[in-house]
Amino acid sequence: MKIAIYGYGNLGRGVELAVAQNPDTELFGVFTRRAPETVKTVLDSTKVYAASDITRYKSDIDVLVICGGSATDLPKMTPALAADFNVIDSFDTHADIPKHYAAVDAAAKQAGKIAVISVGWDPGMFSLNRLYANAILPDGKDYTFWGKGVSQGHSDAIRRIEGVADARQYTCPVQAALDSVRAGENPDLTTREKHTRLCYVVAKEGADKARIEREIKTMPKYFSDYDTTVNFITQEELDRDHKGIPHGGFVIRTGQTGINGAHKHVIEYSLKLDSNPEFTASVLVAFARAAYRMNTRGETGCKTAFDVAPVDLCAMNRDEIIAHML
Amino acid sequence: MKIAIYGYGNLGRGVELAVAQNPDTELFGVFTRRAPETVKTVLDSTKVYAASDITRYKSDIDVLVICGGSATDLPKMTPALAADFNVIDSFDTHADIPKHYAAVDAAAKQAGKIAVISVGWDPGMFSLNRLYANAILPDGKDYTFWGKGVSQGHSDAIRRIEGVADARQYTCPVQAALDSVRAGENPDLTTREKHTRLCYVVAKEGADKARIEREIKTMPKYFSDYDTTVNFITQEELDRDHKGIPHGGFVIRTGQTGINGAHKHVIEYSLKLDSNPEFTASVLVAFARAAYRMNTRGETGCKTAFDVAPVDLCAMNRDEIIAHML
Numbered sequence: 001m002k003i004a005i006y007g008y009g010n011l012g013r014g015v016e017l018a019v020a021q022n023p024d025t026e027l028f029g030v031f032t033r034r035a036p037e038t039v040k041t042v043l044d045s046t047k048v049y050a051a052s053d054i055t056r057y058k059s060d061i062d063v064l065v066i067c068g069g070s071a072t073d074l075p076k077m078t079p080a081l082a083a084d085f086n087v088i089d090s091f092d093t094h095a096d097i098p099k100h101y102a103a104v105d106a107a108a109k110q111a112g113k114i115a116v117i118s119v120g121w122d123p124g125m126f127s128l129n130r131l132y133a134n135a136i137l138p139d140g141k142d143y144t145f146w147g148k149g150v151s152q153g154h155s156d157a158i159r160r161i162e163g164v165a166d167a168r169q170y171t172c173p174v175q176a177a178l179d180s181v182r183a184g185e186n187p188d189l190t191t192r193e194k195h196t197r198l199c200y201v202v203a204k205e206g207a208d209k210a211r212i213e214r215e216i217k218t219m220p221k222y223f224s225d226y227d228t229t230v231n232f233i234t235q236e237e238l239d240r241d242h243k244g245i246p247h248g249g250f251v252i253r254t255g256q257t258g259i260n261g262a263h264k265h266v267i268e269y270s271l272k273l274d275s276n277p278e279f280t281a282s283v284l285v286a287f288a289r290a291a292y293r294m295n296t297r298g299e300t301g302c303k304t305a306f307d308v309a310p311v312d313l314c315a316m317n318r319d320e321i322i323a324h325m326l
Numbered sequence: 327m328k329i330a331i332y333g334y335g336n337l338g339r340g341v342e343l344a345v346a347q348n349p350d351t352e353l354f355g356v357f358t359r360r361a362p363e364t365v366k367t368v369l370d371s372t373k374v375y376a377a378s379d380i381t382r383y384k385s386d387i388d389v390l391v392i393c394g395g396s397a398t399d400l401p402k403m404t405p406a407l408a409a410d411f412n413v414i415d416s417f418d419t420h421a422d423i424p425k426h427y428a429a430v431d432a433a434a435k436q437a438g439k440i441a442v443i444s445v446g447w448d449p450g451m452f453s454l455n456r457l458y459a460n461a462i463l464p465d466g467k468d469y470t471f472w473g474k475g476v477s478q479g480h481s482d483a484i485r486r487i488e489g490v491a492d493a494r495q496y497t498c499p500v501q502a503a504l505d506s507v508r509a510g511e512n513p514d515l516t517t518r519e520k521h522t523r524l525c526y527v528v529a530k531e532g533a534d535k536a537r538i539e540r541e542i543k544t545m546p547k548y549f550s551d552y553d554t555t556v557n558f559i560t561q562e563e564l565d566r567d568h569k570g571i572p573h574g575g576f577v578i579r580t581g582q583t584g585i586n587g588a589h590k591h592v593i594e595y596s597l598k599l600d601s602n603p604e605f606t607a608s609v610l611v612a613f614a615r616a617a618y619r620m621n622t623r624g625e626t627g628c629k630t631a632f633d634v635a636p637v638d639l640c641a642m643n644r645d646e647i648i649a650h651m652l
Contacts, residue, residue, distance in 0.1 A: 014583070017583060017584055017585065018583065021464050021465055021583065022464055023464075042585065094652070097648060097649065097652050098645070098648065098649050101648060118652050123652045125458065125462075125593075127651055127652045128458070128636055129595075130651045131636050131637070131639070131640055131647065131651050132451065132454070132636060132639065134640060134642075134651070135612040135615075135636075135639035135640040135641075136451075136605070136608045136609050136612050136639075137608060138347050138348055138349075138641065139347055182598075257340070257343060257344065257347065257601060257604040257605065257607075257608055258343055258601060258604050259343065259368065262600075262601075263599075263600035263601035263604050263605075264600045265597070265598065265599045265600060265601075265605050266596075266597070266598040266599075267596075267597055268594075268595070268596045268597075268598075269455075269594070269595050270592075270593075270594045270595075270596075271591070271592070271593055271594075272508075272591065272592040272594075273589075273591045273592075274588075274589035274590045274591060275583060275584060275588075275589035275591075278583040278584050278589050279462070279583065279589075279591050281583075282462045282463060282583055283462050286461040286462050289461075304637075304648055304652055305636070305652075306635065306636045306637040306644070306647055306648070306651075306652070307635050307636075307637055308635060308636075309632065309633050309634060309635045310454055310457050310458060310461075310631070310632045310633075310634075311457070311630075311632040311633055313457070313458065313461035313462075314457055314460060314461040315461075315464065316460075318632070319424070321457065321632055322423060322424065322427060322630055322632070323423065323424050325453055325456045325457050325460070325632075326420070326423050326444050326449045326453045326630055326631075326632070
């Protein structure tokens with residue numbers, strides 16, 4: 001199966017590495033809006049093409065993994081590219097998914113292609129776990145916690161404050177809240193009770209640190225609803241201790257069965273990831289495999305992780321899977 | 327959707343209760359090999375029929391949930407009943423699944439019915455989590471831990487020892503092993519290092535407790551490969567403190583991505599269940615829904631949890647699911 005990457009940032013590099021880890025996938029190349037000769041790939045063998053040339057390679061690519069941003073790139077790219085390719089994206093603006101779905105579905109159906117949208121870990125694996133747990137325990141309550149992990153959006157927001165040279169923000173789940181949920185106490189949790197925000201900030205020389213800290217902590221939407229800790233460190237410390245992009249989180253459903261709900265159950269799924277983009281890329285490649293198989297069987301249109309039979313995600317054949325994994 | 331139960335023990339009672347929790351399922355009734363009038367159901371409204379009469383109700387039942395034992399019941403019952411009904415079972419003898427699969431597949435295909443086998447939490451939800459995690463992280467290692475929970479088979483084995491009036495055995499995961507796995511240390515664990523066995527035993531009056539304890543701890547297969555603790559208690563204590571059937575466990579895959587496997591990831595799924603049979607029954611009912619939907623679309627033959635698109639498990643419609651759970 002030949003996979004191509006459209007858009008080459010952290011996620012695209014992750015896909016490049018993930019394709020190399022899978023026995024049945026091969027990388028056709030990377031498509032970029034930059035000048036191809038200026039792009040340095042992770043692997044020497046990776047070919048780089050101009051994004052504008054992509055339709056020339058329609059018959060060479062089985063699945064295209066679109067690695068663009070959800071705010072402006074994917075709403076345009078995914079429907080456009082679904083007219084010529086089986087595509088996968090990681091569209092993650094939860095509120096806009098139905099709109100994105102409709103646009104992509106129309107394009108993919110018209111073209112006889114498959115598009116799988118919103119693949120990754122949230123949306124993606126976390127969504128799947130919410131669905132399975134809800135199907136099993138109709139009488140229950142869902143909780144999602146994120147972290148400890150780097151939020152790129154919050155780090156960027158801090159960097160836009162005057163006097164800030166660099167910054168890294170971690171989202172952290174509150175342990176007491178997790179413990180209460182796991183104990184089946186079904187707490188109603190406010191935003192503040194679920195997560196804290198931990199910031200490492202490099203101030204420019206002479207900047208007013210007290211003002212920076214105040215601006216962070218009172219920033220609406222991003223920080224004002226949270227307990228936020230601000231640590232000022234040097235650029236050297238930031239580069240040494242906070243260069244990674246770890247993330248993760250927890251999806252928990254607690255529910256009850258039996259007479260008068262006598263029996264409580266806790267279903268928990270958790271991820272602890274050293275590299276958010278590399279893990280997301282690994283999920284994308286598994287769903288690229290499924291997309292190709294589904295389209296080969298004649299299926300078309302927009303799909304989500306919910307529509308994919310798990311057997312289609314795995315390189316092993318079905319008999320082996322049933323014999324060894326069931 | 328009309329569901330019927332074939333076989334009425336703990337699992338059958340769990341299905342009876344689970345059907346009542348789901349808005350789109352209705353219980354046709356219970357089929358038993360006992361005299362129907364001697365069977366007391368959990369819910370007053372439940373009708374009881376003779377198992378031998380079941381084919382009379384072919385057109386009244388959408389899915390039959392077969393609640394028999396894996397050792398002798400299911401290998402006969404599931405293929406036989408798949409000739410007339412869409413069926414679900416919880417066949418859990420892992421090594422014999424391919425054989426069971428083949429027999430059920432032939433019968434279901436011939437009849438134009440769907441059969442979903444080996445549904446529950448292990449096999450079932452644990453299998454699904456092994457598959458998803460393997461598909462995402464091809465370079466990694468799987469771990470499954472069970473417990474803390476009651477093993478019926480081990481409890482029965484103790485009860486067969488001379489001088490034992492009653493017994494309850496708990497399988498317990500070893501915390502140090504779990505910690506090592508979660509820390510990404512990729513340990514190679516022996517049977518003894520993964521689980522301990524905790525026994526509560528009621529001795530008959532005058533029985534030799536030292537001999538009973540020795541016989542338990544040295545019993546091949548069941549106990550000799552484990553660190554086993556034996557506590558003698560009274561029947562009153564057993565009835566008061568150990569009447570439940572809790573269980574649960576952990577499926578963990580650790581793996582790496584990136585250049586030279588630079589980034590480690592931990593995927594963990596865990597269950598903590600107050601009632602093993604009620605939870606298993608809840609999983610069965612969700613897959614009964616999927617089986618019915620798949621058969622309505624024309625699919626036939628033997629399926630496993632791996633073959634079922636998650637969207638088919640849930641009572642909500644697909645648009646709602648995409649809008650609210652993705």
